[in-house]
Amino acid sequence: MKRDFISIADWQTEDLERIFALTAELKEKQKRGETRPYLGGKTLGMIFEKSSTRTRVSFEVGMVQLGGYPLFLDTRSTQLGRGEPIEDTARVLSRYVDGIMIRTFAHDNITEMARWASVPVINGLSDLLHPCQVMADLFTVLEHKKSIRDLTYCWIGDGNNMANSWLNAAAAFGFELRLATPRGYEPDAAILEKARTRGARVLLTNDPLAAARGAHVLNTDVWASMGQEEEQQKRQKDFAGFQINQETLQVADAECLVLHCLPAHRGEEISAEVLEGPHSVVFDEAENRLHVQKGILVTLLASG
Ligand code: CP
Ligand code: NVA
Numbered sequence: 001m002k003r004d005f006i007s008i009a010d011w012q013t014e015d016l017e018r019i020f021a022l023t024a025e026l027k028e029k030q031k032r033g034e035t036r037p038y039l040g041g042k043t044l045g046m047i048f049e050k051s052s053t054r055t056r057v058s059f060e061v062g063m064v065q066l067g068g069y070p071l072f073l074d075t076r077s078t079q080l081g082r083g084e085p086i087e088d089t090a091r092v093l094s095r096y097v098d099g100i101m102i103r104t105f106a107h108d109n110i111t112e113m114a115r116w117a118s119v120p121v122i123n124g125l126s127d128l129l130h131p132c133q134v135m136a137d138l139f140t141v142l143e144h145k146k147s148i149r150d151l152t153y154c155w156i157g158d159g160n161n162m163a164n165s166w167l168n169a170a171a172a173f174g175f176e177l178r179l180a181t182p183r184g185y186e187p188d189a190a191i192l193e194k195a196r197t198r199g200a201r202v203l204l205t206n207d208p209l210a211a212a213r214g215a216h217v218l219n220t221d222v223w224a225s226m227g228q229e230e231e232q233q234k235r236q237k238d239f240a241g242f243q244i245n246q247e248t249l250q251v252a253d254a255e256c257l258v259l260h261c262l263p264a265h266r267g268e269e270i271s272a273e274v275l276e277g278p279h280s281v282v283f284d285e286a287e288n289r290l291h292v293q294k295g296i297l298v299t300l301l302a303s304g
Contacts, residue, residue, distance in 0.1 A: 037067025
């Protein structure tokens, strides 16, 4: 049976750990210049309804490094943009490609695609979740801290797609996650409740410094995500003070890591000083999108 990668919550912790182990192996091999066509002759259709630098390039390059072939499908230049239903697109693409990656607005577009596609579907970001990014974040923490568990994670800013995926990660790995958001910008209530039911230790607060105190990982994201451009000005006011800066670092663990999925708005959710400073691992994190997604691609596509 095909498997999709739509949400971290759909996967068992052992399977996520297997993906990390495979990622480490693939990364090491690639650094040594060893190539193996794990996905020789396989194709990945990559549907983009929103902009992307990292997701597009890392999936595209990842497929090539694995001996496969990626197809960039911009919704504006495919029939999807002219209203062809997802159920038809999913069935047609399944006749051509071995996997589908989709970045879209409504999360339902992804679940609908997965329902109709007979090939694996990967979530390359929706308004609700960004699981590939959080997998890369976790792998980056694993590399720097040797473990994902037994650490305190702090999220400062919007309770957005990234924050929601972090809730799923907290449930999978049992670490403490503290989210500091302005009132009205909390993460998705249903995801929060489900994560708590699964044993996630989550603290919600409106106080960024309280969330950051003693934390081993500080993480943030833009105040206005893709699709929220008209809210930018209002959000700039509402999120004042929800910034990772030197003051945040002073209360966090002395060896803390700073994550940001990028693109970053220096001076808004993060100060330039911290983004470029010694605690920041944001470029390792961006690189790890490539390696983790290769792990996911091999896991989903190699056997089919
Ligand atoms: N972090 C991330 O998903 O970046 P892109 O929007 O550039 O793909
Ligand atoms: N939350 C951001 C992440 C971008 C990678 C957005 O959805 O735009």
